[in-house]
Amino acid sequence: MFNIILVGPPGSGKGTQAKRMIQKYGFIPIALGALLRQQMVENGTNKRLIEPYINSGQLVPDHLSFELVKQLVQAQPADASFLFDGFPRTLAQVTFLTHFLKQCNAQIDGVIFLDVPHEVLLKRLKNRAAIESRPDDQDNNKIKTRMQIYEQETLPMVNHYKSEGKLYSIDGTKDVDAVTQSIESIMDRLRP
Structure with a gap:
């Protein structure tokens, strides 16, 4: 069992990189x-x-998230490796x-952090809203709420894993292939 967390602010490219990691390394996604x-x-x-939280850009309460994550993990073979995307x-x-x-006799083996500045994120989210019509990307207030929640709630989590020596920061402003190469370089060092 080999477990990685992929984290970054909304619009950092987690979804794209998660798909590539799943394809290359055979992770079971927990997105x-x-x-x-x-x-x-x-x-x-x-x-x-769930709907009121998602539509307003808020995080879904932990008890719901915990139950969904447990169900997903427990439904897989005991030796499965997971890519956690958007959780914790x-x-x-x-x-x-x-x-x-x-x-489950397992642990988090590494945390890959896609670091992208706010101005780049805003452009990406607006573009994604136009392409995918996601309600949480279409409204400036919802985007602002999501960014504030990310800074207040998620950055302390990132710092926690940094203090444990498990955090690997990547410049998420590079082109998609360059970000993938950076992730693969980290994965080559971490994988058993």
Whole structure:
């Protein structure tokens, strides 16, 4: 079991890089944001609980996130390797994931952080809104809320993994292939 977290602000390119990592390394994705949006589109059992948070740019409450993550991990073989994308985002989620993985005789082996400045993120989000019509990318207030939450909630999580020596920061402003090469260089050092 080999587990990586891919983290970065909204619009940093996590989705693109996650797809490439899954394809190259065979990770099972735990992409909480995509799962939550899928629940909404498919009128999943949690749609009514999730929708107000997603549509306003807020984080979904931890108890829902924890349950979804547990279900996804427990549904896989015991030796599966996971790529966590968009989870954990807070220190409380880090604590949950650490304890949960420990119960599974596993741990987080590395955290890849896509670092992108705000002005670049705003341009990317507006572009994505035009292409994908995601409601959380279309409104400036929602984008601002997401950025504030990221800075308040997620940056402490990033700093936590940095203090543990598990954080690998990558310049996310480079072109997509250059970012992928940087990730692969890190993966080559981390993989057992």
